[in-house]
Amino acid sequence: MGKYFCCTGFLKSxxxxxxxxxxxxxPNPYSNHVLTEDIIFRxxxxxxxxxxxxxxxxxxxxxxxxxxxxxxxxxxxxxxxEDSIIDPQKRTMTTLTWNISHARLMSVEExxxxxxxxxxxxxxxxxxxxxxxxxxxxxxxxxxxxGLARFKNSVTKTMxxxxxxxARMQGExxxxxxxxxxxxxxxETALAAKEKAKDLASHAQKKQYV
Amino acid sequence: GxxxxxxxxxxxxxxxAPLTLVVREVAVLAVRHPAMNSVGEACTExxxxxxxxxxxxxxxxxxxxxxxxxxxxxxxRKYQRCVQKAIKExxxxxxxxxxxxxxxxxPDS
Numbered sequence: 076m077g078k079y080f081c082c083t084g085f086l087k088s089x090x091x092x093x094x095x096x097x098x099x100x101x102p103n104p105y106s107n108h109v110l111t112e113d114i115i116f117r118x119x120x121x122x123x124x125x126x127x128x129x130x131x132x133x134x135x136x137x138x139x140x141x142x143x144x145x146x147x148x149x150x151x152x153x154x155x156x157e158d159s160i161i162d163p164q165k166r167t168m169t170t171l172t173w174n175i176s177h178a179r180l181m182s183v184e185e186x187x188x189x190x191x192x193x194x195x196x197x198x199x200x201x202x203x204x205x206x207x208x209x210x211x212x213x214x215x216x217x218x219x220x221x222g223l224a225r226f227k228n229s230v231t232k233t234m235x236x237x238x239x240x241x242a243r244m245q246g247e248x249x250x251x252x253x254x255x256x257x258x259x260x261x262x263e264t265a266l267a268a269k270e271k272a273k274d275l276a277s278h279a280q281k282k283q284y285v
Numbered sequence: 286g287x288x289x290x291x292x293x294x295x296x297x298x299x300x301x302a303p304l305t306l307v308v309r310e311v312a313v314l315a316v317r318h319p320a321m322n323s324v325g326e327a328c329t330e331x332x333x334x335x336x337x338x339x340x341x342x343x344x345x346x347x348x349x350x351x352x353x354x355x356x357x358x359x360x361x362r363k364y365q366r367c368v369q370k371a372i373k374e375x376x377x378x379x380x381x382x383x384x385x386x387x388x389x390x391x392p393d394s
Contacts (some may be wrong), residue, residue, distance in 0.1 A: 091344075102320070102321055111324040114332075115340075115368060123352060126384065154378070156379065158385045158386075173387050184387050196341075259360055
């Protein structure tokens with residue numbers, strides 16, 4: 076059970092610049108759902124690697140048909156942990172990100188490896204893998220599908236956020252054009268309409284989760 | 286401190302070229318990038334102070350292989366005291382979560 080996703084992407088900036096941007100990526104125009112950011116652990120290891128733990132709170136954007144199955148008292152914010160190891164000798168960074176709230180409803184774990192692009196030394200390659208699972212009886216498949224679709228969407232946002240911050244660091248004037256904003260609004264409206272349709276459909280076959 | 290945007294009203298009058306240049310440079314210096322809040326409302330200033338120190342050390346020393354001391358230990362300590370308290374107060378379930386914990390049962394790609 077569960078969904079697996081993997082992809083390889085790249086950023087047209089050096090590994091050093093990407094690592095610097097990694098710590099400055101929030102906020103950016105694509106991260107409006109990220110509410111708070113905190114480093115809650117950090118150490119330089121004897122082998123001179125930097126290990127860090129970052130705690131993020133994000134708005135919980137479960138669609139209504141999923142929220143119905145959340146206990147009423149559950150936090151409306153989602154808590155996410157991101158652990159990272161940066162090796163400046165090997166020029167690699169490995170990150171692992173996963174949610175520590177709402178985990179029984181849906182669990183998303185993402186592992187990324189950032190290294191120098193083997194084809195172009197001034198670029199950075201990012202290998203990304205994700206595991207999406209839900210242990211909610213009777214709904215796990217629908218939740219996993221939703222989770223995977225949302226994850227793919229968030230990968231796009233992540234890369235755009237990185238590009239935005241990197242451009243800003245390099246002195247360019249990045250802009251989230253009006254056209255882009257309008258397109259995203261239209262997409263969000265369409266998604267909301269789809270959720271509403273699903274909502275009405277599932278109303279017919281309601282199942283209570285205790 | 287808060288970000289300040291310098292608004293210059295030119296009153297429709299032509300401005301001498303050197304003055305415009307100075308004004309533009311000052312405006313660029315005054316604009317700050319937005320920053321994130323801490324999960325502990327009282328910790329945001331400490332967080333930003335630490336982040337500023339860390340970002341400088343990270344880019345100018347750590348990535349360049351300079352193993353000389355970390356100048357941010359004091360600001361980090363102050364920040365951590367605050368944020369760990371906020372985490373406890375908000376009951377955020379970070380306890381006992383092993384570093385890279387969930388990675389243990391994942392196959393190596």
